[in-house]
Amino acid sequence: MTRTTPLCLLVTAQGVVSAASLVVEIVAGRMLAPHVGMSLYTWTAVIAVVLAGFSAGHWWGGRLAEKPAPVSLRWTGGAMLAGAITTGGAVLLLPAVAGWVLHVVPQQIWSITALTALVFFLPSFFAGVPAPVLAMIAVTSTDRTGPALGAMFASGAIGAIAGTLLAGFFFISWLGSSATLVVVTAVYLVSGLLFFRLGGWSGTGAEFLASLVALGTATLALNAPAPCDRESRYFCLRVEDISANPSDPVRLMVIDHLAHGISAARLPEVQFTEHTAMLDRLSILRATRAEFTSFHIGGGNYAVPRAFAARGTGEITVAEIDPAVTQMAAESFWFDPASATVLHEDGRHALLTRPEARFDIIIGDAFTDVVVPVHLVTREFFELAAKRLSDGGSFLMNVIDHEDRLGALASIVVTMQTVFPVVEVWAEQVQPTPGQRMVFVVVGGDVPTQSDSFLASAPNQKAFGALSDEMVAEMADRHGRVLTDDFAPIDRLMGLTD
Structure with a gap:
């Protein structure tokens, strides 16, 4: 299966997932602002939580990469569908828990960190899973392992740059935070289905059920009340x-x-x-x-x-x-x-x-x-x-x-x-x-x-x-x-x- 998977497809998938994950990081700061403000400590918490999520996701993805390629791809597909659900769900979860967290944790830095972790750790965790799996498949599917591994790393970095620029210069100012996360939810959903297709469907219908949940979450997120009358590039x-x-x-x-x-x-x-x-x-x-x-x-x-x-x-x-x-x-x-x-x-x-x-x-x-x-x-x-x-x-x-x-x-x-x-x-x-x-x-x-x-x-x-x-x-x-x-x-x- 993996030897027929084009390297360019793996490189593209890695870049797209990386871009989407960085969009979530930028949007996280924007979404937290109506609840905790936009300060040095807000961005510090966002970056720390997102990196912690990526790290944990990479660790788990590395363990999945040891499995046979079809199995690891199906697990990665499941992680992407979970990422779609938790990303869309962040729009609904944040306003629901913000008041409670800020009341229970009165100290500002820790309340910001706790709220950020509660809402944005899981989306980052699931987004971190594909990188080691796709890298393993890339290097084992070609005789030139060095260029393949380099291409995967480069794709991740380029995707991160693209996601950062898209979020800051386009998505937030034109779509708003909620709609931007719905776009990322759709990207994760399509990516998950692609990985399931590459790894072979499980036949249990779990993919179909998870896709329906992700679509439902995205629909609810898109129709959630907006906290802003107007969301600009800054405020x-x-x-x-x-x-x-x-x-x-x-x-x-x-x-x-x-x-x-x-x-x-x-x-x-x-x-x-x-x-x-x-x-x-x-x-x-x-x-x-x-x-x-x-x-x-x-x-x-x-x-x-x-x-x-x-x-x-x-x-x-x-x-x-x-x-x-x-x-x-x-x-x-x-x-x-x-x-x-x-x-x-x-x-x-x-x-x-x-x-x-x-x-x-x-x-x-x-x-x-x-x-x-x-x-x-x-x-x-x-x-x-x-x-x-x-x-x-x-x-x-x-x-x-x-x-x-x-x-x-x-x-x-x-x-x-x-x-x-x-x-x-x-x-x-x-x-x-x-x-x-x-x-x-x-x-x-x-x-x-x-x-x-x-x-x-x-x-x-x-x-x-x-x-x-x-x-x-x-x-x-x-x-x-x-x-x-x-x-x-x-x-x-x-x-x-x-």
Whole structure:
């Protein structure tokens, strides 16, 4: 049987299975984001679990490879059908168990790892089975074992590259995560049937039954409720209406699993969150002129740029990496794209490639999960931002940290102090609860803000104030370290690894 199996067919099958398995790996991170966010630790868990699955699958496939070729091919066919069932089933399993896992395992890193293993280990395990079986058949079916083995390894690597590119550049943005896994389910199903055909049917009807289960699972997965209103290349986006009065709409934008902004149709100048209230009011307090220019790193629901436009401030530029976020802000959050220059690129890159640009206010409000992206908290970035400020200009950054840690906040402050003569930390004037996740705005500039407190609507009137110089100095001395492009462990400083 195996001596009549063309080597090109084995090489192609290996490449296709490898490509499909890498598609699952990329999609896993995207699917987990609405439940646990998209962070360094999400991707670390995904890669570790998938590699563990591949390794275990290769081990079992190596044991199957010792069997006669027809038998090993039938076992491999069964593994592929099981892979089809578990891959399609991941779409249904993840939302069913996510809440329970996150409740039972409260520590973030371990909860992400446990959830990833529960949902994506088995699809990776079954996808790892064919490689050693097909390699054994390839080298025993030809007199030139070296080239045959090399071709199998090369096919696996090329397939992995193709799967990664297809998932990142095509499948997720055009089909979405669920439909992409249904495509992989179909690939595994066809591969399983091919291996059964090459190895000879068992005659028990098990192949037919498993195929029906795989098809049923794929159908259910394709019709499962989508967690996103829109799934872009970067984020899972959702709009929630939180209006008390349907005729006076107020909407919340959710990116992955976190709220990223609230806006009201009739109140463009009113902010609904503490961080946008501070960014909005502090920009006005620190601007050296009424018609100040501003550069916004991160758009979100565009609440602050919309408020600036409503007041008639100067030229507004927004660097929002995801065009889908901008589109949703225009469609659902009353942002007028004509009121600002929108750059769909990374904020640091936008500043770096526009050396002639100068702004009165630069606002950093970009987040990956609850953490500011690492390249936006380093000394090198703050030096770049300072060069793009006009005389007397100010840099403002939204930062989240825990009341009992403050390592991330302190390090950002210490790092900004190497660049800006004056660095202030602002927060709502309210006593935090122990361990509370708090929102701060860090300000860098040449001179202090004229006032050390102010009232602002968020949407009810709240008091905000600057931390005393003594408090900032003590915090910086105890917890701070300078962050650089070479080393900026912002996730660890946030306490996400404990």
